Each structure stands twice: as C-alpha cells, then as structure tokens.
Amino acid sequence: MRSAFPHRSLLVAAILAASGCAHPQSGQQASAPNSQGASRYVSQDQIRRSGATTAWQALQYTVPFYRFEASGKVRHRGVGSIILHDQPKIVLDGVTLTEVSMLMAMPATDLESIRVMNAPTATTYYGTNSSAGVIVIRTKTGDD
Numbered sequence: 001m002r003s004a005f006p007h008r009s010l011l012v013a014a015i016l017a018a019s020g021c022a023h024p025q026s027g028q029q030a031s032a033p034n035s036q037g038a039s040r041y042v043s044q045d046q047i048r049r050s051g052a053t054t055a056w057q058a059l060q061y062t063v064p065f066y067r068f069e070a071s072g073k074v075r076h077r078g079v080g081s082i083i084l085h086d087q088p089k090i091v092l093d094g095v096t097l098t099e100v101s102m103l104m105a106m107p108a109t110d111l112e113s114i115r116v117m118n119a120p121t122a123t124t125y126y127g128t129n130s131s132a133g134v135i136v137i138r139t140k141t142g143d144d
Contacts, residue, residue, distance in 0.1 A: 039121055040065070042114040044140075055106040055137070063116050065133065072100050076132045088133040089126055093142025103137075112138045 042062045052058035060068040066088060067075045076086045090097045097103075115136040117125065122134040 039118065040116040042116075044112050047108055047111050047114070050108075052108040055103040055108055055111055056100070058108040058111055059103065059114065059135070059137075062114060063135065065116055065118065066135070072104070074100065074135075086132050088135050089122070089130040090135045090137065091126075092137045093139055106139075110139050110141070112140045112142075114138075 040063070042058075046062055047058045050058060050061035052061050056068065059066075059074075065077055067077055069075070074087055074090070076088060090100060090103075092103075115138075117130075117134045117136065119131050119133060122130040122132075126134050
C-alpha cells in the first residue's frame with residue numbers, strides 16, 4: 001500500500017533533527033543545524049552584573065531576543081506580522097504567567113536563572129502555542 005505522504009521519512013527526520021531526537025530508522029542521533037541559537041541561559045551572576053533592580057529589568061538587560069516594553073508587553077525582535085503570534089510564553093517556577101506585572105515588582109536578587117528557548121526547542125517542550133519562544137525564570141525559592 002502506498003503512503004499518502006511519500007516524503008514522510010524526510011518530514012520525520014526534519015522534525016527529529018530540530019528536536020535533537022534519534023531517528024527511528026537509522027538508529028543515529030539527529031542534530032539541529034544550529035543548536036547554539038536554540039537556547040540561552042542567563043546565570044544568577046550575569047543577572048547580578050547587569051545592574052538590574054527588578055526582574056523585569058533583568059529580562060531587559062540580559063535577554064537579547066525580545067523587546068520588553070514599559071507597558072508590560074513582550075515582543076519577539078524581528079517579527080512584524082499581524083497574523084503570527086509574536087509574544088513568548090513566560091514561565092515562572094513552572095507556572096505560565098498571563099500577567100507580567102509581578103515581574104516589574106519582583107527584586108532581581110530573587111532570580112536564580114533565566115533560560116530563553118527559541119522555536120523549535122520551545123514547541124518541543126511547551127507545545128505549539130509557544131512558537132514565539134519560551135522564557136523560563138527560576139527564583140531562588142521556587143520549585144521547578
């Protein structure tokens with residue numbers, strides 16, 4: 001029986017390569033072409049050295065992929081479509097934030113780390129509604 005999608009193995013290989021999983025047919029590890037840009041980690045020391053006083057400022061000073069506006073909006077840099085979703089998902093200690101106002105009041109000294117995940121890494125872990133990326137924030141007292 002012929003497959004309805006003749007290039008299925010190429011599609012599967014592309015998806016697995018983007019997520020860094022092993023290809024089921026070859027038994028070899030697939031790799032993303034540019035895995036360096038897939039994620040960025042900001043340590044507690046980098047946050048401290050940035051001179052930020054609030055968590056919102058720490059994001060502004062240390063995360064280069066997004067614009068953090070004074071109104072509380074976060075936009076992916078370079079995305080200018082009215083159709084595509086350009087706001088990243090923000091996860092604070094395992095909880096998805098719908099309002100970022102608490103980050104504007106939270107002291108930067110409470111932050112342990114910030115991890116920025118770009119698509120397709122973000123969609124692998126957090127689903128398709130995170131196609132604009134995910135900002136994972138861990139606090140010193142939070143459970144993640």
